[in-house]
Amino acid sequence: MKPLQLTLTAITSLKRNLLRSVLTTLGIVIGISAVIIMFALGEGAQREVDAQIAALGTNLLMVKSQSVSSGGAAGSAGAVETLTMRDVDAIRDQIPQVVASGTSISSLAQVVWGNANWNTRVEGMNLDMLSAMNWHISDGRAFTDQEVNSAARVALIGETVAKELFGVPQMALGESVRINRTTVTIIGLLKSKGEDMRGNDTDDTLLVPISTAQRRILGGNTAFQDRVKRIMVQVDQAQNMDWVSDEIDSLLRQRHRVKSEATQPFVIRNLSQMMETRANASKVFSSLLAGVAAVSLLVGGIGVMNIMLVTVTERTREIGLRMAVGAKPADIRNQFLIESVILCLLGAMLGLLLSLLLLAVAEPLFGWTMVLPLSIVMLSVAATALIGVGFGYYPASKAASLDPIDALRFE
Structure with missing residues (x-):
């Protein structure tokens, strides 16, 4: 079968169980939203720190009068101007x-x-x-x-x-x-x-x-x-x-x-180093959050594989009938792979829209501009498509390996 025919057939099959298809995509929607939001928050925070470093100046040392004690009470640095x-x-x-x-x-x-x-x-x-x-x-x-x-x-x-x-x-x-x-x-x-x-x-x-x-x-x-x-x-x-x-x-x-x-009587501090340390800490924290978000996306992919396995079982007789009238195992495998990828890409699009909406709401709350690089969006969508292929391949291969006679006898 041609790719266009396979795609149309896959869409028709997904429409038959529309509610199930929508619920399956929810895991991907939540996962992709979490990934995009975490990246946007991290990038925005990093840009904010970079702007603060630029406003502060570069390669700066601060020399202050050292703290002194008077009557047993320690004063703050700079309290006495030496x-x-x-x-x-x-x-x-x-x-x-x-x-x-x-x-x-x-x-x-x-x-x-x-x-x-x-x-x-x-x-x-x-x-x-x-x-x-x-x-x-x-x-x-x-x-x-x-x-x-x-x-x-x-x-x-x-x-x-x-x-x-x-x-x-x-x-x-x-x-x-x-x-x-x-x-x-x-x-x-x-x-x-x-x-x-x-x-x-x-x-x-x-x-x-x-x-x-x-x-x-x-x-x-x-x-x-x-x-x-x-x-x-x-x-x-x-x-x-x-x-x-x-x-x-x-x-x-x-x-x-x-x-x-x-x-x-004085203390010397490296202000640039202090700000860079803060920037590095922000990067580590953002990476950690993005990793946690990626796990949720992985869980969504497992949910897709689970549903596809159930779908293969439910449509065993349909698969046997298609094979009996001339469909090749490759056609069966490609159809289920396309269904899996469509589910994941649909979840990615909905997740992207949801994340943009949440970022627009969160921006005034956090007080800094949320930065969402196009590369992160493209990478997230590509990763979702790969998840669709990766977690859909086993159910698709299982469907393609069915014996037509046994499949037609399946109740």
């Missing part, structure tokens, strides 16, 4: 592999423009910090060295703050806003970075030169205006991270005259 602006410059100038050595101070403050106001994070930073933290200007310009050195009253505004104060972010350029008792002019609009790894809105910020923050806006005791809580160090290449970390440790020990047996 690092200074001179340390920032020394790291950049004395270690050739350092691309940028940035620092910042920040505090929540009320930003006022006309009758509008917004409470946001005001952050003072040097030029290297803009580079290290991967901040880009979408409109306007960044600070200059002269503005940083002279504590100029200029600012860069985040997209969220600009929308809250001005409605249209571009309208913020050239406008003057008041922070505490200081008026600054907005010279640049920051390119949106979205949420950070803690779920905070990074665009809800206003950046000023660190000297401006220290002397005019956020500065307190003038004796401590040179102190900083953290230094962000950007390294030229990933393979130099450990070496640069050791060099920073040695340099700061020397500058702060820390004895070898004494507890160092």
Whole structure:
């Protein structure tokens, strides 16, 4: 028989037991939906982590003041500011592999423009910090060295703050806003970075030169205006991270005259490594979930084989009659194989539609974009077709091996 005739015959046979056929496909529907959803969740989570790494910056080391104890109570890292602006410059100038050595101070403050106001994070930073933290200007310009050195009253505004104060972010350029008792002019609009790894809105910020923050806006005791809580160090290449970390440790020990047996007053952390570890953990977890989903698809395939064996038994006389009028064993085997593949592909299509619907519902709940690569869809459908062939071959071979006379006598 021709392939088209076999296919039409297989479809006609499946229609005779429509309810059974639909119920058989449910196992495949659930399996393929689980596989696609798990892959989409995993890929979406991975893209989210990648975006956070890109927003954070690449090849970053963070140097913070070490925790200290007072009256038996241990303070958090950075609670006592032992690092200074001179340390920032020394790291950049004395270690050739350092691309940028940035620092910042920040505090929540009320930003006022006309009758509008917004409470946001005001952050003072040097030029290297803009580079290290991967901040880009979408409109306007960044600070200059002269503005940083002279504590100029200029600012860069985040997209969220600009929308809250001005409605249209571009309208913020050239406008003057008041922070505490200081008026600054907005010279640049920051390119949106979205949420950070803690779920905070990074665009809800206003950046000023660190000297401006220290002397005019956020500065307190003038004796401590040179102190900083953290230094962000950007390294030229990933393979130099450990070496640069050791060099920073040695340099700061020397500058702060820390004895070898004494507890160092600072801690150095590899932020890029921390984010990569999180990304790898996300990959492992996603792979585990996809493996569990694949098992459900395998169970669906076993269900198809079970139904096909029952079908062969029920249609034994029909098989004998077809053989008696000239059907070859290959025709019988191919017909049952086609029926099995049709069941699996039908389940795959329904599973794909169900998974797309569930992903559309789940996307706002999880808070990140679900990514479903076309390759995963094609691979899932192909795997389902192979399951149809693999689990349908034994029932089909059993049907093809029946003796026509015995089959016609079967009750």
